[in-house]
Amino acid sequence: MIVYGPVPSRRLGQSIGINNIPPKTCSYSCIYCQLGRTDKMLTVRREFYKPEDIYYEAQGKLKQLEADNKHADYFSFVPDGEPTLDKNLGSEISMLKSFDIQIAVISNASLIWMDTVKEDLMKADWVSVSIDAVNDDIGRKINRPHRSLQHEAILNGIIEFSKAFKGTLVTETMLVDAINDNSACIEEIAEQLALINPSKAYILVPTRPPAENTAKRPSKDSLVNAVRTIRSITGVDTECITGDEKEEDFFFTDDIASDLLSIASVHPIREDIVDELLKKKIADKTIITELLEQGKIIEFWYEGKKFYKKNIRTENTNGDIS
Ligand code: SF4
Structure with missing residues (x-):
């Protein structure tokens, strides 16, 4: 399944996900990654899927939505790894644009320091880039990048891209307790954001089972300080997303199993939210038991709460559940 959803998203409305990268293929191995540690560290762009296959899957998904009288606001490249590792990203975006969806x-x-990556991203309508640290050592601690990557080149690449990009550019900064949430680090990030001038700066916190248990969410005081500092230094609209989803943030159609897999493809979902959704659909938990037995989802405990997430280890390289 390369094309999934739609998944409701606070930032992008009803969003059809494009999973253009096989599980955990990334240039980083962030300590907060909710997909676990990176198996395949890559920095060389390559082809993972044929753009036509993505196009036809997307077309099928839109037909299905039309038949169900539903709509989509965005196609979102939010894969199980870093989307710009896909050397066909630009052609995939061009092909999907023919559907007239952002x-x-x-x-x-x-x-983003590569010209080809900048050119590909330039074709999108909305781009989010991560800036978790300006200091190289802190960046290495939190993102654990491939050893060939140069932090300064990345920061300069983002600035260059921001000057040329005509669409909506937002930034994401994941704050991790005792790593990048101190005032000095936040001020450096804010000064960097001022050079980029994004439409919006999002502050995120680790809320789901992260790759490393040491990746804890910062205190409320740190978050308040971060939002205040970024707003005052940059003048940019800044929002903190704590990830404390509520049941009304999600919905199930009559195909509950597919819906659950779609949501869990993007991020783990808490058990109490699933229970509420099942109650609404007058369904029992047999569906969860079956998905667990089939190995399509797995359960996790994090901060005293049970979560379900897609079991990416059972996927083959085509991204299909085997
Ligand atoms: S959080 Fe994103 S960038 Fe970091 S390792 Fe996971 S997939 Fe890669």
Whole structure:
């Protein structure tokens, strides 16, 4: 399944996900990654899927939505790895644009120093880039990048891209307790954001089972300080997303199993939210038991709460559940 959803998203409305990268293929191995540690560290762009296959899957998804009388606001490249590692990203965006739906890409920006990556991202309507640290040592601690990557080149690449990009550029900064949430680090990030001038700066916190248990969410005081500092230094609209989803943030159609897999493809979902959704659809938990037995989802405990997430280890290289 390369094309999934739609998944409701606070930032992008009803968003059809494009999973253009096989599980955990990334240039980073962030300590907060909710997909676990990176198996395949890559910095060389390559082909993973044929653009036509993505196009036809997307077309099928839109037909299905039309038949169900539903709509989509965005195609979002939010894969199980770094989307710009896909050397066909630009052609995929161009092909999907023929459906007249906006295109979003959420990137860690690690390859944005490459001209080809900038050119591909330029075709999207909405791009999110990550800036978790300006200091190289802190960046290495939190993102654990491929050893060939140069932090300064990435930061300069983001600035260059921001000057030329005509669409909506937003930034994401994941704050991790005792790593990048101190005032000095936040001020450096804010000064960097001032050079980029994004439409919006998002502050995120680790809320789901992260790759490393040491990646804890910062205190409320740190978050308040971060939002205040970024707003005052940059004048940019800044929002903190704590990830404390509520049941009304999601919905199930009559195909509950597919809906659950779609949501869990993007991020783990808490058990109490699933329970509420099942109650609404007058369904019992048999569906969850079956998905667990089939190995399509796995359960996790994090901060005293049970979560379900897609079991990416059972996927083959085509991204299909085997
Ligand atoms: S959080 Fe994103 S950038 Fe970091 S390792 Fe996971 S997939 Fe890669």
